[in-house]
Amino acid sequence: MxxxxxxxxxxxxxxxxxxxxxxxxxxxxxxxxxxxxVFLPVLEGESQEAMESNSGETEPITTESVEVEPMVVTRVLxxxxxxxxxxxxxxxxQNVVLPFLLDTLVYRDENNKYHPYLAESWQVLEGGRVxxxxxxxxxxxxxxxxxxxxxxxxxxxxxxxxxxxxxxAGSFAIIESMEVVDELTLRITLTAPxxxxxxxxxxxxxxxxxxxxxxxxxxxxxxxLVGSGAYQLDDWETGLFISLVKNENYQWAPQPIKNQxxxxxxxxxxxxxxxxxxxxxxFLSGEVDILFINDPEQVKTFQQVPEAVVEPITLNSxxxxxxxxxxxxxxxxxxxxxxxxAIDKELLVxxxxxxxxxxxxxxxxxxxxxxxxxxxxxxxxxxxALSQSILREEGYQQENNGTWTKNGQxxxxxxxxxxxxxxxxxxxxxxxxxxxxxxxxTINALDSGAARTAATSGDYQFSIWRYDWNDPDILNMYxxxxxxxxxxxxxxxxxxxxxxxxxGETQLDEAAREQLYVQAQQxxxxxxxxxxxxxxxxxxxxRNTIQDYxxxxxxxxxxxxxVVKK
Amino acid sequence: xKRIFVRFLSGLATVFVASFLAFLILDYAPGDVGDRLxxxxxxxxxxxxxxxxxxxxxxxxxxxxxxxxxxxxxGDFGRSLVSQRSVATLIYSALKYTVILxxxxxxxxxxxxxxxGVWSANSSGKWVEPIVSTGSMFWISVxxxxxxxxxxxxxxxxxxxxxxxxxxxxxxFILPGISLALPFSAAVARLTRSNLKMILASPHIIxxxxxxxxxxxxxxxxIVRNALPPVVSMIGLRFGSLLGGTFVVETIFGFPGLxxxxxxxxxxxxxxxxxxAVLCAAIVFQTINFFLDVLHILLDPRVEQKAL
Numbered sequence: 001m002x003x004x005x006x007x008x009x010x011x012x013x014x015x016x017x018x019x020x021x022x023x024x025x026x027x028x029x030x031x032x033x034x035x036x037x038v039f040l041p042v043l044e045g046e047s048q049e050a051m052e053s054n055s056g057e058t059e060p061i062t063t064e065s066v067e068v069e070p071m072v073v074t075r076v077l078x079x080x081x082x083x084x085x086x087x088x089x090x091x092x093x094q095n096v097v098l099p100f101l102l103d104t105l106v107y108r109d110e111n112n113k114y115h116p117y118l119a120e121s122w123q124v125l126e127g128g129r130v131x132x133x134x135x136x137x138x139x140x141x142x143x144x145x146x147x148x149x150x151x152x153x154x155x156x157x158x159x160x161x162x163x164x165x166x167x168x169a170g171s172f173a174i175i176e177s178m179e180v181v182d183e184l185t186l187r188i189t190l191t192a193p194x195x196x197x198x199x200x201x202x203x204x205x206x207x208x209x210x211x212x213x214x215x216x217x218x219x220x221x222x223x224x225l226v227g228s229g230a231y232q233l234d235d236w237e238t239g240l241f242i243s244l245v246k247n248e249n250y251q252w253a254p255q256p257i258k259n260q261x262x263x264x265x266x267x268x269x270x271x272x273x274x275x276x277x278x279x280x281x282x283f284l285s286g287e288v289d290i291l292f293i294n295d296p297e298q299v300k301t302f303q304q305v306p307e308a309v310v311e312p313i314t315l316n317s318x319x320x321x322x323x324x325x326x327x328x329x330x331x332x333x334x335x336x337x338x339x340x341x342a343i344d345k346e347l348l349v350x351x352x353x354x355x356x357x358x359x360x361x362x363x364x365x366x367x368x369x370x371x372x373x374x375x376x377x378x379x380x381x382x383x384x385a386l387s388q389s390i391l392r393e394e395g396y397q398q399e400n401n402g403t404w405t406k407n408g409q410x411x412x413x414x415x416x417x418x419x420x421x422x423x424x425x426x427x428x429x430x431x432x433x434x435x436x437x438x439x440x441x442t443i444n445a446l447d448s449g450a451a452r453t454a455a456t457s458g459d460y461q462f463s464i465w466r467y468d469w470n471d472p473d474i475l476n477m478y479x480x481x482x483x484x485x486x487x488x489x490x491x492x493x494x495x496x497x498x499x500x501x502x503x504g505e506t507q508l509d510e511a512a513r514e515q516l517y518v519q520a521q522q523x524x525x526x527x528x529x530x531x532x533x534x535x536x537x538x539x540x541x542x543r544n545t546i547q548d549y550x551x552x553x554x555x556x557x558x559x560x561x562x563v564v565k566k
Numbered sequence: 567x568k569r570i571f572v573r574f575l576s577g578l579a580t581v582f583v584a585s586f587l588a589f590l591i592l593d594y595a596p597g598d599v600g601d602r603l604x605x606x607x608x609x610x611x612x613x614x615x616x617x618x619x620x621x622x623x624x625x626x627x628x629x630x631x632x633x634x635x636x637x638x639x640x641g642d643f644g645r646s647l648v649s650q651r652s653v654a655t656l657i658y659s660a661l662k663y664t665v666i667l668x669x670x671x672x673x674x675x676x677x678x679x680x681x682x683g684v685w686s687a688n689s690s691g692k693w694v695e696p697i698v699s700t701g702s703m704f705w706i707s708v709x710x711x712x713x714x715x716x717x718x719x720x721x722x723x724x725x726x727x728x729x730x731x732x733x734x735x736x737x738x739f740i741l742p743g744i745s746l747a748l749p750f751s752a753a754v755a756r757l758t759r760s761n762l763k764m765i766l767a768s769p770h771i772i773x774x775x776x777x778x779x780x781x782x783x784x785x786x787x788x789i790v791r792n793a794l795p796p797v798v799s800m801i802g803l804r805f806g807s808l809l810g811g812t813f814v815v816e817t818i819f820g821f822p823g824l825x826x827x828x829x830x831x832x833x834x835x836x837x838x839x840x841x842x843a844v845l846c847a848a849i850v851f852q853t854i855n856f857f858l859d860v861l862h863i864l865l866d867p868r869v870e871q872k873a874l
Contacts, residue, residue, distance in 0.1 A: 079830065080822075082649035089603040089648070164612030167605045219650045238651070238659055239822025240733050273731050273820040277715060282730040284723045447833070449601030477607065487606050 070266035071564045073546060075557075076279050076291035077270045080239045083222030086207045087159045090167045093270070095204055096292075099556050100244055100268055102207035102227025105133055105152065106198055107254030108553040112369065112470070114198050117254040118147065118208060118228070128193030128508045135184040136252050141210035142232040149186040153178045154211040156188070171200040193506045195513055196473045202553070203470070228252070230263045230560055244268040257550070257560045264563045283308065289543040290557065294536060295421060296356035302541050309542045313555035314367045315468040317538070318360055319426070321531040322455075323462045326491040329411070330462060334390055336528040339462070340380035341387040342437045343430060349534050352425040360532035363475065363521050369510065370472035370517025378525035379532070384437045391437075402438040412440045416463035418451035426464055426533070455489040464533070465489070470554055472517040476501040479529060492529035573859055577852035581845065586630060588844040592837050593626045599647045599835040620647060633841060643845075644838035646831075653842040656827060660811075661846065663733055664823040667746065667815075668808035670739055674747035676801055679754025683797075686755070687762035698755060705752035714745040714818045731820035742819045746812060750804055757800055761793040795866050799858050806854040810847040 081093040086102065107117040116122075119133040139147040156178060163169040174194055179187040190197065200206060213226035225233055230253065231244035250262040271288055273279045276298060282288045284305070293299055293310075302308045321339065323330040330336055345359035361379035364370040388398070396404040396411060404411040415430060417423040424445060431441040446454060454460050467474050477483060480501050481493040500520045507513040524530065540557060542549065547565055550558040604616050617623055621632070636642045643653035686698035718741060722730040732738050765771060766789065774784050811825025824843060831839035 082646070082651075090605065091648070164604055164608040164616040167607070169605060169612070170607030219645070222650055237734065237822070238656065239826060240820070271732060271820065272822075274817045274826070275820070278718065278731055278818055278820060281715075281718050281723050285726060285730045287730050287732070446596070449835070450596040452606075453597050453601055483607075485610065486608065 071264060072267040072269065073265050073290065073559065073562075073564060074269040074271055074288045076282070076288050077242075077272050078274055078279075080272050081242075084225040084233070084242075085222035086205050086209065086225075087155070087162050087166050087168075088222055089165045090205075095554075097242060097244075097270055098204035098207055099229070099552075099558075100231040101225055101229040101233060102204065102209060103139075103229055103252065104202050104204070104207055105135075106202050107256070108199065108202040108470070109256050110551060110553055112199075112553065114202065115255040117202075118152075118252065124508070128195075128506070129190050131188045131190070131197065132181070133186045133188070135186070137184055139228055139252050140249060141213070141226055141228045142247060143210050143213050143226050145210055145212045147208060147210075147228050148183050149180040151211050152186050152208055153180055154214075155208045156206075158214070159206065166205065168200060168203065168205045171196065193508060195505060195508055196471050199471050199473075231268050234267075239272055241272060242270040244270075253560050257558060259561045263560045265559055268559070283541065283543075289546060291541050292538065292555075293541055294356075294538045296354035299356055299537075299539055300354070302539075307544050309544050311540045311542060311551060313538050313540050313551055315536075315538055315555050316365055316367050316470055317466055317468040317536050318363070318365050319357075319464065319466050319533045319536055320360075320363070321430070321462055321533060322465045322490050323529055324458055324460055324489075324491060325529055326458060327461060329413075332394070333527060334394055336531070337380060338387045338390050338394075338437075338439075339434070340528060340531045341383045341390070342439075343433050343531065343533070344382040345533055346382075348426065348429050348433070352422055352429045353534070353536075357534045357536050360535050363524055363530055363532055364472050364517055365535050368470075368472050368474075370514050370521070372514075372518045372521075375518065375521050375525065378522065380528075387437050398438060403440060404438055412442070414442050414444050414461050416444050416446070416451060416454060416460040418448040419445045420448060423464055430464070456485065456487075458489075458491055463489070466536075468554070473501075473505060475517065475520055475524070476505060479524065490529040492527070494523065494527060497523050570856075570860060570863075573856055577856055580852055581848040582634075584848040585634070585841055585845050588841055589630045589633075589837070590626065592832070592835065592840055593629075595835070597835060598622055599837065602648060602834045602836075629837075633838070637845070643842045646836050646839050648834050648836045648839075653838050656839060657824070657842050657846050660822055660824045660827040660843075663821060664809060664811055664816075664825070667739060667742055667812070667821070667823060668805055670743040671746035671750060671808060672801060672805045674743060675750035675754055675804075677751075678747070679751035680758050680797070682751070682755040683758025684762065687759045687766065695759075698759065702752035702755045702759075705748050706756070708749060710745055710749060710812075710814055711818065713748060714741070714815060717741050717745055718818075733819075733821050738819075738821075742812075742815050742821055745815055745818075746808065753804070754797065754801060758793065758797050761796055762789065765789050765792050791865070795862055798861060798865065802854055802858040802861070806851045809850045809854070811843075 075096065077093040077096065079092050081091045081097060083089075083091055084094060084097060084101070086094070086098055103118050105117060105119040106122070107115045109115060116136075118135055118139060120136045121134050123132045124130070125132060133149075133152070135147070135149060135152065141147055141151075145151075156172065156175060159166050159168055160172045160175060163173070166172075174190045174192065174197070176189045176191045179189075181187050207227060207229075209221075210226040210228075213224065214221050217224045223236065228247075230247055230250045232247050234243045234245045236242045244267065246263050246266050246268075248262050251260060253260045271282070273282055273288070276295065279288070279291050280298070280301065283291060283302075293302065299310065302310050321343075323336050323339075325331060325336075345361075349355060349357045349359050361376035362371060391404055391411075392398075394406070396406045398404055413434070415427055417427045424443075427443045427445070431443060434441050444454075444460070445451075451463075455463055455465070467478065469477075477487050479488055479490060479492055479497065481488070481495070481498050484491055484493065497520055500516050500523070504513055504516040504520065507516060538555060540551070540555065542557075545564050545566060546559075546562055549562040552558045599620065600613070600617050600622050603620075604613055608616070621629060624632075633644070636644060643657070645652050646656060682698050682702070686695045689695060718730055721728045721741060728740055729738055771784065771788055774788055779787075809824075811823050811828055813825035813829050815821065816823040816826040817829075824847065828840060828843040828847075831843065
């Protein structure tokens with residue numbers, strides 16, 4: 001009898017467990033039902049197989065659309081973005097998904113040129129203080145509401161109001177006022193002319209979302225994003241996948257894209273796979289088609305895979321050493337020089353990255369305006385003997401064991417890094433190279449949030465840091481006096497530089513602007529708040545069946561023209 | 567009965583202590599969810615405003631009290647500070663995966679472990695025993711990570727029989743289920759075998775045999791009854807810890823269970839989610855413990871007599 005009870009309990013527990021998911025699966029399937037679409041809505045379990053067998057579909061949609069199986073492309077995300085609200089807090093993976101779902105007023109191509117997108121045209125008036133945008137007519141959000149001047153104004157105001165959270169709130173502070181001139185014309189007045197305004201509004205974080213949907217969904221809008229993009233949100237299973245279906249009414253792709261209408265690929269899926277090895281396995285087994293990699297080992301592994309195309313992309317990034325310029329010993333420029341001459345960047349790239357990266361000798365990377373090859377001569381050369389003689393001039397004495405002391409104080413340093421790959425490897429090589437000249441270094445590895453707090457509050461000596469930005473204005477953001485306590489983690493302040501960077505922000509003439517950033521770099525290479533280390537190489541792996549894709553600004557994969565061929 | 571009641575109260579106390587400890591540890595860890603949410607370029611005034619609206623600068627005790635009050639009075643576990651999703655929904659959707667996975671692997675492990683354990687205990691001297699005992703040692707020592715990668719390599723990458731990652735249908739549960747079940751079943755087999763062998767050698771079995779009871783009766787009355795309770799409690803406890811989430815396996819298989827939800831929330835310092843998950847795991851674990859104790863009393867009447 002007692003064992004019967006035990007048996008029943010176990011059976012009960014098991015059946016309770018299995019009942020739930022079937023319900024949710026059916027729910028998802030019926031939600032996805034679409035009256036005349038070419039693909040049949042499938043259960044999640046089957047869609048997996050559908051993905052595999054369809055990633056090789058040949059025919060464009062034009063021929064007998066009933067017979068043709070849908071084209072499906074799946075991209076890896078390392079973590080669930082949590083929220084897709086472009087105007088909320090930044091979230092990993094968001095920038096990958098958002099460009100499919102929403103459009104921006106202007107489009108920025110991989111050469112940093114601007115093209116009409118939601119805005120059919122724009123005029124720059126009053127010496128750059130006023131932008132008048134004329135929107136394309138007939139643009140509709142996925143919920144059917146109109147994308148007009150009012151909607152754009154609502155969006156830009158929403159970003160301004162999200163101050164402190166939206167990554168663009170700071171940049172949007174320059175909007176003084178907005179005026180809806182007519183249904184499709186919006187006039188934006190800035191507090192001062194801005195060379196970065198178009199860049200700002202071309203990022204996905206300035207994407208235009210449906211005001212109606214914002215109202216309807218309230219707090220949960222981030223889970224139910226409604227934009228006007230080439231794809232719309234279909235299903236999102238937390239921690240598992242996000243799936244998008246194409247927007248059949250799409251008509252407003254930007255100029256550099258040949259196909260202005262709806263994309264050919266019917267479904268865009270994003271699968272969340274945290275583990276790098278499993279991302280690789282999933283690619284081999286055909287479950288995913290696109291993924292981002294930057295680990296040198298992985299790059300080499302994928303180059304061996306016949307069905308993988310490994311495409312280099314640029315995020316305009318630089319890895320650099322940043323000093324705390326207010327704390328001893330790096331409050332002295334000479335001490336910063338000691339470090340600069342002691343680091344062999346070529347060797348660093350070789351040892352820490354297996355050669356996947358290129359040593360950097362300028363602060364503005366080659367892919368950004370303001371880069372000038374001649375500046376490379378200003379970069380302190382690798383010369384450890386010089387480092388040691390500077391130390392002697394500075395009054396340090398070398399002990400018998402090779403270390404240095406000044407007034408009885410030993411010279412030992414602490415290097416701050418965040419625990420993100422490949423920082424540990426980099427820090428270890430820097431540590432070894434400084435040990436060569438007799439400076440012992442301890443590595444303080446914190447998780448990224450804590451590392452950021454430590455650096456922002458000045459609680460460190462020197463650090464390895466990274467920028468990814470689409471404009472040389474990054475120098476203004478990271479090194480101007482105004483940004484101390486926020487993004488200027490060097491606590492570096494130089495009024496001459498501030499002046500030049502402020503001019504760079506408002507100078508609309510491109511050649512003159514580039515010259516300003518060359519000047520800024522000349523100053524910075526003298527003062528050395530940063531030592532550029534290397535430009536990382538990032539890659540996107542694409543299955544070789546995907547054709548006619550484009551790579552846009554900041555590594556964006558544009559699939560509007562793309563087809564999947566066997 | 568009294569024992570059951572006391573057991574229940576102590577379980578309840580444990581749940582509260584666990585949640586408070588989780589809160590304290592989270593508060594003590596460097597940084598908070600503000601680091602995750604506040605934009606780099608925010609000014610000090612903006613930072614203060616955001617922190618204030620999230621209640622991040624209140625005292626720990628005050629925040630804990632507010633949280634528990636809302637849970638107890640309104641049954642409201644709050645919303646994730648990062649995604650704005652409701653914590654209850656997040657936990658429900660993670661728990662459904664975890665529960666199925668835990669049930670499946672426990673079922674497999676029990677079936678396989680007990681079968682092998684009984685078989686090897688019964689066939690001492692023959693080839694079965696050495697194979698089971700060294701085999702189980704091997705499976706206990708194999709790291710789950712390695713096992714999972716091996717299974718994926720064989721079943722998914724080489725042969726395309728099963729998907730590599732993801733969830734959503736029963737087919738996705740097979741590989742993670744086996745990865746968890748194999749080491750688990752090895753532990754069950756070992757315990758079953760050693761228990762049985764101990765009992766088989768004990769005087770009352772020898773007596774039973776010598777007084778001529780049938781083998782069936784001896785097994786039914788004397789052996790299984792005595793050997794089962796420790797095995798059941800071991801299975802129960804491991805089942806409980808599986809229900810708390812299995813971060814490694816979930817991460818490898820891209821499985822959205824409770825373990826990954828918890829760890830990711832810890833990284834984001836998203837305290838409503840962490841607390842919800844800890845509370846949930848503690849409640850589940852306590853409930854299982856409670857049922858185990860009751861089961862023990864059912865299986866082995868001596869337990870209650872001792873307790874009383």
